[in-house]
Amino acid sequence: MTEGHAEPRRIVLGVGGGIAAYKACEVLRGLTEAGHQVRVVPTESALNFVGAATFEALSGLPVRHDVFDNVPEVPHVRLGQGADLVLVAPATADLLARVAHGRADDLLTATLLTARCPVLFAPAMHTEMWEHPAVVDNVGLLRSRGAVVLEPASGRLTGTDTGPGRLPDPAEILELTELLLVRPDALPYDLAGRRVVVSAGGTREPLDPVRWLGNRSSGRQGYALARVAAQRGAQVTLIAAHTADLGDPAGVEVVRVGTARQLRDAVLTAAAVADVVVMAAAVADFRPAQARSSKIKKTGDEPAPVALTTNPDVLAELAAQRPDGQLVVGFAAETGDSRSGVLEHARAKLARKGCDLLVVNAVGEGLAFEVADNGGWLLAADGSETVLPEGPKALLAAQLWDAVAQRLSRS
Numbered sequence: 001m002t003e004g005h006a007e008p009r010r011i012v013l014g015v016g017g018g019i020a021a022y023k024a025c026e027v028l029r030g031l032t033e034a035g036h037q038v039r040v041v042p043t044e045s046a047l048n049f050v051g052a053a054t055f056e057a058l059s060g061l062p063v064r065h066d067v068f069d070n071v072p073e074v075p076h077v078r079l080g081q082g083a084d085l086v087l088v089a090p091a092t093a094d095l096l097a098r099v100a101h102g103r104a105d106d107l108l109t110a111t112l113l114t115a116r117c118p119v120l121f122a123p124a125m126h127t128e129m130w131e132h133p134a135v136v137d138n139v140g141l142l143r144s145r146g147a148v149v150l151e152p153a154s155g156r157l158t159g160t161d162t163g164p165g166r167l168p169d170p171a172e173i174l175e176l177t178e179l180l181l182v183r184p185d186a187l188p189y190d191l192a193g194r195r196v197v198v199s200a201g202g203t204r205e206p207l208d209p210v211r212w213l214g215n216r217s218s219g220r221q222g223y224a225l226a227r228v229a230a231q232r233g234a235q236v237t238l239i240a241a242h243t244a245d246l247g248d249p250a251g252v253e254v255v256r257v258g259t260a261r262q263l264r265d266a267v268l269t270a271a272a273v274a275d276v277v278v279m280a281a282a283v284a285d286f287r288p289a290q291a292r293s294s295k296i297k298k299t300g301d302e303p304a305p306v307a308l309t310t311n312p313d314v315l316a317e318l319a320a321q322r323p324d325g326q327l328v329v330g331f332a333a334e335t336g337d338s339r340s341g342v343l344e345h346a347r348a349k350l351a352r353k354g355c356d357l358l359v360v361n362a363v364g365e366g367l368a369f370e371v372a373d374n375g376g377w378l379l380a381a382d383g384s385e386t387v388l389p390e391g392p393k394a395l396l397a398a399q400l401w402d403a404v405a406q407r408l409s410r411s
Contacts, residue, residue, distance in 0.1 A: 005391065006181035008035035009084035012115070014108045015055075016092040017045020019158050020124040020167040024089050025050060028058045030174040039079060041065065041108045043095065067107050079107070080114030087177055088112075090124035090167050091149075093135050100138040118184040119147045122173050127163035148180065148187045151230055151251030168250040172227060179228075179394040186398040190405045192233030197270045198226045199281035199314075201241035203260040207306065208292040217282035219243025221331075221374055221393045225280055226252050228397040232405075237270045239263060241281050260284050260311040267314055271322070276404055278329040279315045280359075287311050319354035325411050327404060330355040334362060343377065343385075350379050356407070357381070359388070359400060378403060 011031055015024045021042070031038045040055040040063050052063040080086070088095065088108070095108070099121075104110040112119065121142065129135055130152060139149045150173070153166040167173075179186050200222020204212040219240060226238040227249035236252045241263055248254050255270070257263045260283045271277045289307040296304070315330045322328055332349050334342040346360040361376040375390035378400065386403070388396050 006034075006036075006178050008037065009181055010082055011036050011038045011177075012079055012083045012086045012111055013038050013040045013059075014086060014088035014091075014095075014111070015040060015042040015046040015050070016088060016090045016095040016124075017043045017048065018090045018092045018124050019049060020090040021046045021049035023167055023170055025054060025058060026170040027087070027089055027173050027177075028055065030170060031177070032059060034174075034178070037061075039083075041079065041111055043106055043108055045092075065107050067104075067110055077110075077114050080111040081116075083111075083115055083117050085117050085177065085181055086112060086115045086119045087122070087173070088120070089122035089173055091121040092123075093125045093129045093132075096121065096123065096135065096138045096142065096149075100141045118180045120177060120180060121147060121149045122168055123149065123152050123165070124167035125152075125165050126157055126161060127165045130165040143189050148176075148231070150176065153248070153250035164251075166250075169247045171247060172250060175224070175227070175392070175394050176231065178392060179398065182391065182395055183398060186395070187228070187231050188405075189233045191229055191401065191408075194234045194275045194408065195273055196226075196229045196234040196236045197239065197267060197274045197277045198222055198229065198236060199239040199241070199263060199267055199279050199283075200226065201243035202282040203241045203263055203284045203311075204258055205260065205284050205287035205311075206291040207288045208294065208296050210295050213284060213287065214242065215282045215284065217242075219246055219281075220372070221396065222278075222280035223249055224393040224397040225278055225400065228394055228401055232401055234276075237274075239266045239270065239281070241283075260287065260314070264312045264314045264317070267318065271318060271326070274326060275408065276327045276329065277318055277322075278331075278400070279318065279355075280331045282333065283314055284311055313353075315355060316353045319356075327357070327407060328355040329357040329359065329400065329404065331359045331361065334360055346377070346379060350381065355381070357400070357403060359396070 038059045042065050055063045098109050153168045154164045155166040201219035202215040202217035204214045206212050223246050226236050230236045230251040238252050238254045240256050255266050257266050286308040289309045319328045332346050334345050342362045350358040358379045374393045374396045376388050378386040
């Protein structure tokens with residue numbers, strides 16, 4: 001494994017008795033394909049939705065749910081003691097209540113009492129249940145004890161109901177699980193009450209109805225920043241330009257834009273009430289001076305030149321007009337040249353833009369864009385510089401939010 005990636009670990013996958021239990025199969029497959037040893041511990045109710053044989057086939061290990069199964073191995077103690085992480089998906093309202101109050105009336109709750117590793121709950125229930133004061137209190141109690149309780153997604157629930165309470169997408173659960181395996185303290189609930197704006201993806205500048213000028217940004221880093229911030233308690237607005245096929249992060253408001261000017265307007269509107277703005281989008285520096293209303297035809301061997309005009313500098317504008325106390329974070333994709341290296345260019349950009357923090361990525365083939373990993377440096381206006389080791393983009397997101405939370409605590 002490369003630096004910043006989890007070695008194969010022993011994971012307990014708890015499955016609560018909700019309709020979303022079927023999605024645990026996709027989570028299980030993802031964990032096993034990553035090389036982890038996964039022991040599934042369902043509640044008795046969960047087996048009404050997905051049979052033990054399915055979990056056994058996907059995990060390659062026996063499935064038990066009762067403390068009196070296989071008594072000589074003392075599973076209600078040994079499973080929790082030997083786990084590197086316990087993931088509960090879905091976590092129902094009933095299961096959260098039993099765990100919060102120290103119940104040990106089945107194998108899963110007993111395992112959770114003996115676990116001293118990171119514990120991650122992915123709730124799934126109806127909106128009214130998720131918002132009930134009893135569930136709110138139980139979630140707060142679990143978080144106060146160090147457990148990570150994810151914010152649920154919004155969307156279609158059982159029947160025709162929609163709203164917050166939907167299980168986060170399995171890919172999102174897997175991403176956050178891998179993050180905790182790499183860094184168990186990556187998701188503290190330290191941004192609660194903060195309003196955050198994150199931009200992501202690459203803008204597209206129309207040339208004609210068919211063609212556009214753009215860049216290689218997939219949006220993965222911006223989405224990871226939004227996802228991690230939301231799970232650390234922030235109220236997040238994600239301004240999304242063109243991205244790869246990425247699911248909306250759970251608990252995040254997503255505003256979709258196309259061009260640099262559309263992104264500017266959306267970011268400035270959202271930033272007016274934000275504590276932190278992170279400009280992770282790859283905003284086109286230039287756009288065609290005139291977008292044609294009909295397709296440009298090929299009329300000869302030599303193409304006609306395209307006149308360009310400069311787009312607004314959104315980051316500099318944000319930094320110049322920010323309200324007191326607001327933190328502005330920029331991203332810089334840099335290459336060295338005959339005059340200076342990556343860091344020299346980045347330091348000059350930090351001073352020129354006027355932001356508080358600047359994440360610097362060296363770009364090139366297989367670096368930063370269209371890949372799962374990222375790394376670089378974090379430069380601060382006070383002159384400090386921190387190396388960001390190569391690793392999953394969620395890990396870089398957690399490192400950036402560490403720095404942001406530290407600065408917010410001093411304000």
